[in-house]
Amino acid sequence: MIELIVFPLLKIVFILTGVLVAVMYMVLLERKVQAWIQVRLGPMRVGPHGLLQPVADVLKLFVKEDITPTRADKYVYTAAPIIVLVPALIAFAVIPFGSEVHLFGVEIPLYLTDINVGLLYIISVASLGVYGIILGGWSSNSKYPLLGSLRASAQLISYEVAVVMTLIVVVLLAGSLSMVGIVEAQLASGVWFGFVQPLALLIYVVGALAETNRAPFDMPEAEQELVAGFHTEYSGMRFALFFLAEYTNMIVVSSVAVTIFFGGWLRPFPNVAALGFLDLVPGFVWFVGKTFFVLYLFLWIRATFPRYRYDQLMRLGWKVLIPLAIANIVVTGAVKVLL
Amino acid sequence: MGEAIAFYTLSALILLFAILVISVRNTVHSVLFLVANFLFVAALYVLLGAQFLAMIQVLVYAGGIVVLYLFVVMLVKLKQPETHRDPQRRSRLGLALALAVLAEFVVIALYGFVTPAPAGAARPTDAALAVHNVQEIGWALYTDFLVPFEVASILLLVAMIGAIVLARRGM
Numbered sequence: 001m002i003e004l005i006v007f008p009l010l011k012i013v014f015i016l017t018g019v020l021v022a023v024m025y026m027v028l029l030e031r032k033v034q035a036w037i038q039v040r041l042g043p044m045r046v047g048p049h050g051l052l053q054p055v056a057d058v059l060k061l062f063v064k065e066d067i068t069p070t071r072a073d074k075y076v077y078t079a080a081p082i083i084v085l086v087p088a089l090i091a092f093a094v095i096p097f098g099s100e101v102h103l104f105g106v107e108i109p110l111y112l113t114d115i116n117v118g119l120l121y122i123i124s125v126a127s128l129g130v131y132g133i134i135l136g137g138w139s140s141n142s143k144y145p146l147l148g149s150l151r152a153s154a155q156l157i158s159y160e161v162a163v164v165m166t167l168i169v170v171v172l173l174a175g176s177l178s179m180v181g182i183v184e185a186q187l188a189s190g191v192w193f194g195f196v197q198p199l200a201l202l203i204y205v206v207g208a209l210a211e212t213n214r215a216p217f218d219m220p221e222a223e224q225e226l227v228a229g230f231h232t233e234y235s236g237m238r239f240a241l242f243f244l245a246e247y248t249n250m251i252v253v254s255s256v257a258v259t260i261f262f263g264g265w266l267r268p269f270p271n272v273a274a275l276g277f278l279d280l281v282p283g284f285v286w287f288v289g290k291t292f293f294v295l296y297l298f299l300w301i302r303a304t305f306p307r308y309r310y311d312q313l314m315r316l317g318w319k320v321l322i323p324l325a326i327a328n329i330v331v332t333g334a335v336k337v338l339l
Numbered sequence: 340m341g342e343a344i345a346f347y348t349l350s351a352l353i354l355l356f357a358i359l360v361i362s363v364r365n366t367v368h369s370v371l372f373l374v375a376n377f378l379f380v381a382a383l384y385v386l387l388g389a390q391f392l393a394m395i396q397v398l399v400y401a402g403g404i405v406v407l408y409l410f411v412v413m414l415v416k417l418k419q420p421e422t423h424r425d426p427q428r429r430s431r432l433g434l435a436l437a438l439a440v441l442a443e444f445v446v447i448a449l450y451g452f453v454t455p456a457p458a459g460a461a462r463p464t465d466a467a468l469a470v471h472n473v474q475e476i477g478w479a480l481y482t483d484f485l486v487p488f489e490v491a492s493i494l495l496l497v498a499m500i501g502a503i504v505l506a507r508r509g510m
Contacts, residue, residue, distance in 0.1 A: 073367070076368070076371070117473060120391070121394055123394075123398060124397035127398055127401075128374075130402070130406055134413070135409075153406065153410070157403075157406060160402075
């Protein structure tokens, strides 16, 4: 009983709080990193070095007036932010943050569940998030949100194809769709899949940037053209939900990248016995560290790359990434059959 | 017991959303109810132990095809359906179609009752099969059902080329 209900509930609470706190501080980190790259200081006023800035931001968003445009479709307008956030959060159900830990004589796996279609589960729940974006833009009954949401959904659908095609290669290598299975396959083969499949990693990272609407693919919210894109009309807490969803999605794609390309909770060079002392660091720490490295990459790219033009973005997706991903599947499959 | 409760709840929700799809006036709302319907059908698949099918249902139908429906519905300003000279025409056609589908279901149900299920086709309740869901489907697709699978893929290819040809002619 206690293992069936209490443990999973506790884990859900831990994961949700962990993710939400990480999201709050991701916003601060983003502002700080941008500032440092541009030789500024960033937020400094609230708390030491601006460390309490996220708390102030959240409080502000909570007490702001919540406006619904008069001619908006009220129900859809309310549902849209929820539809964006929920798929992003439930994706964490299958992400393995570490292997087992022993606590008070009980063996607790550091993941909520390990289903045999884990990777497919993440892909499919992630594909639902696009509804919130389309509906948010449509229900606002305003032209910039509609344009923004059309761009966003076209972009998400296009890049989803390339990302899913790339993940097939990983499944081919691991022989499993389970997230834990993929990490264990990397342990067994002794090398992170990112080194075996650099092309797949590249396509995944580019696709992930586009899927999360991050620079240089942040067309859906290009301020100069579209005000704020699909969430222009939103304010207060509902805007905060969109914001939360964007950062949660960033954490999801980073954790997936770490799990399938950077060995999840494994230490670097899992096959080199001489580095065994690295095992003293718990797997969970490795996982979080790698995830933050990937997240930092996102911020770094945002601060240094100019935005793509919309037609260039579509051309890159359909004419470069998807053919490359298909060729990668063919080559990997052939090599796997021949060896 | 628990499985039965889950099954009837899910079925009731599926029927409810199906009715909402065809009864609401706003087309966007209708599409949204269709998505909800698909998600509950996926939950039904999970209940049957077909996790792979459930995920594909969400990915392909809920996450892919219906998004395109939504695009069309949003971009094409749908006019109020014009009233035909004979207002009864649609309901007569609908009744005929509904009766045809009902007859089909009755025949399938009767057939199911008459012919006992073959011994090998028992539900895959054993854990080994449930765990290797994906392998089983892949194995079946590439051995026993190879020809239908390849025919379906050629059909899709033809449809894709056809769509490209049509789109290019429009340019």
